[in-house]
Amino acid sequence: MxxxxxxxxxxxxxxxxxxxxxxxxxxxxxxxxxxxxxxxxxxxxxxxxxxxxxxxxxxxxxxxxxxxxxxxxxxxxxxxxxxxxxxxxxxxxxxxxxxxxxxxxxxxxxxxxxxxxxxxxxxxxxxxxxxxxxxxxxxxxxxxxxxxxxxxxxxxxxxxxxxxxxxxxxxxxxxxxxxxxxKNLPLQGKTVLITAGPTYEPIDPVRFIGNHSSGLMGFSLAERAVQMGAKVILITGPTHLNIINDGIEIIRVSTADQMYKEAHTYFEECDLAICAAAVSDYRPEMVAEQKIKKEATSLRIKLVKNKDILFSLGQKKSNQILIGFALETENALENAKKKLIKKNLDGIVLNSLQDEGAGFGIKTNKITFIDKNLKIKSFEVKDKIDVALDILHEIVNITYA
CATH class of the missing domain: 3.40.50.1950 (Flavin prenyltransferase-like)
Structure with missing residues (x-):
């Protein structure tokens, strides 16, 4: 707090x-x-x-x-x-x-x-x-x-x-x-589950498939949620970030499968879940036990689909509020709305890589928030700690106001 x-x-x-x-x-x-x-x-x-x-x-x-x-x-x-x-x-x-x-x-x-x-x-x-x-x-x-x-x-x-x-x-x-x-905090007494960061899908003991997510957006959400009175369970993929706060329980995972299991373990006890992690859609079907040597002129890796954490939570939810993220490169609004409906969400935060100041590995973000009634609200570029506050205010307005 x-x-x-x-x-x-x-x-x-x-x-x-x-x-x-x-x-x-x-x-x-x-x-x-x-x-x-x-x-x-x-x-x-x-x-x-x-x-x-x-x-x-x-x-x-x-x-x-x-x-x-x-x-x-x-x-x-x-x-x-x-x-x-x-x-x-x-x-x-x-x-x-x-x-x-x-x-x-x-x-x-x-x-x-x-x-x-x-x-x-x-x-x-x-x-x-x-x-x-x-x-x-x-x-x-x-x-x-x-x-x-x-x-x-x-x-x-x-x-x-x-x-x-x-x-x-x-x-x-x-x-x-x-x-x-x-006394007057909007999330007082609420338990908030947040996923953050990338997932790393191993190819061999040395290499992995991942992405450029730093986890800063999810960590900023965790910090702001505690300040608004919540108890936070933060499930994060590999990141150098850390928060020392009695109101935040940090669970560190590496792969999408590990994040899936932890998210489902804690989903029942939460009032609000915000899935901000950049989860790998695919993983190698086979993981080599030893480092793959650089011998052949080409290398083929067969990928299989990971479980969709957000979709599965949307099917499972009862009284929980579920918020997702959509990072798009084209037809951003249309794709975000489809994801909102398909995954049974109460709201979705849209990022577009076409917007300057948004994306991975930087301290700022530019978002559009879409609620379950398809009401759209856009925000200017801000530091992610301030973006987190905007997101939580929108969630409170559509659910706890």
């Missing part, structure tokens, strides 16, 4: 700031990109070097920074526009008051006031400070603005008192954000 998210973490001057090193690691592990803004007082509790190393991004502390050529401007507007989510942790009583009143005396407050994304804050202070009417008023005002408070925990505080006010643990912050994000 956090995979691919751009997260801006604001750290203020409280003892709980030490926990943010663990929080950054958890965000990175979840697949997010993290940038950190520190207030001047936070420098007493955690170092920019530590956070820059963990986040793999420079840590910002002020509006300007010196370099060999002079001063660089840290644009708070750009930072606020960059983020998909902003988290302020720890949020001290002083910072909460500034946020509530609109006081802007440091880079973090300027970024907060410029941010257009959802904002979460994790209060952290001593018991009496947390109970003070001014703090309670700040918390109420901030939530009335639409910000999300991550409730503090109870326990021993830095002062030695015991009670409310300690910042939520990093794992609790992650869980809170995930739960909050999941």
């Amino acid at each position: 956090l995979g691919g998210k751009r997260i801006l973490l604001g750290i203020t001057g409280g003892i709980a700031a030490y926990k943010t090193t663990f929080l950054v690691r958890l965000f990175i592990k979840a697949g997010a990109e993290v940038k950190v803004v520190l207030t001047e007082s936070a420098l007493s509790f955690v170092t920019p070097l530590t956070l820059a190393t963990l986040s793999k991004n420079p840590v910002l502390t002020s509006f300007t920074e010196e370099n060999e050529e002079g001063l660089d401007w840290n644009n708070h507007v750009d930072l606020g526009m960059w983020a998909d989510l902003m988290i302020i942790a720890p949020a001290t009583a002083n910072t909460l008051s500034k946020m509530a009143s609109g006081q802007c005396d440091n880079l973090l407050m300027a970024v907060y006031l410029s941010a257009k994304c959802p904002i979460y804050f994790a209060p952290a202070m001593d018991l009496d400070m947390y109970k003070h009417p001014s703090t309670k008023a700040s918390l109420a005002i901030l939530q009335s603005f639409g910000n999300f408070m991550i409730p503090p925990g109870k326990g021993e505080l830095a002062s030695g008192l015991n009670g409310e006010g300690r910042m939520a643990e990093p794992e609790e912050i992650i869980d809170f954000i995930k739960l909050n994000l999941s």
Whole structure:
């Protein structure tokens, strides 16, 4: 759910700031990109070097920074526009008051006031400070603005008192954000099966019949589906791509027959299946046990047809939504519509090799989506991660809206 998210973490001057090193690691592990803004007082509790190393991004502390050529401007507007989510942790009583009143005396407050994304804050202070009417008023005002408070925990505080006010643990912050994000996600609770990449059909122990598919389109669909709340089963042919995300189970196969078996194994439990793999239509009838030597002037290989994964799932489906892909070189729309009907699909994604920016081995794609009622919607050339979002939105609109 956090995979691919751009997260801006604001750290203020409280003892709980030490926990943010663990929080950054958890965000990175979840697949997010993290940038950190520190207030001047936070420098007493955690170092920019530590956070820059963990986040793999420079840590910002002020509006300007010196370099060999002079001063660089840290644009708070750009930072606020960059983020998909902003988290302020720890949020001290002083910072909460500034946020509530609109006081802007440091880079973090300027970024907060410029941010257009959802904002979460994790209060952290001593018991009496947390109970003070001014703090309670700040918390109420901030939530009335639409910000999300991550409730503090109870326990021993830095002062030695015991009670409310300690910042939520990093794992609790992650869980809170995930739960909050999941409430209105269109694929929440759905299981999505996706096939991706090429298949390799062996000729001998060294050679194979394959195609140029990189698997990027299928992997992009998997990433976006998780962000929309789904649990994803990704069956992929040979590819160098990988996704580290708790919401995605990756099953790696090589041949069309292996992909057929895995797809049928998991199809029963899925709500939505998207067959984006470029599956070989044929395979060698006989596979040589040893490498074929270069002796004859010609070589004939008899090919036999592979099982049609998409067609077989279309015959088998009950309540599942089934989406296919069509890569065409001629009569694109006509052939895609025939495939949609013949294979009992709910929608089909058409790619044409005649379109610039579409096809195998590149980061962009240009698609046309056709639903089961033969309604057609075309899209411009986009990066495949954005194409994946367009495809999933179309699927949601025709099925879960």
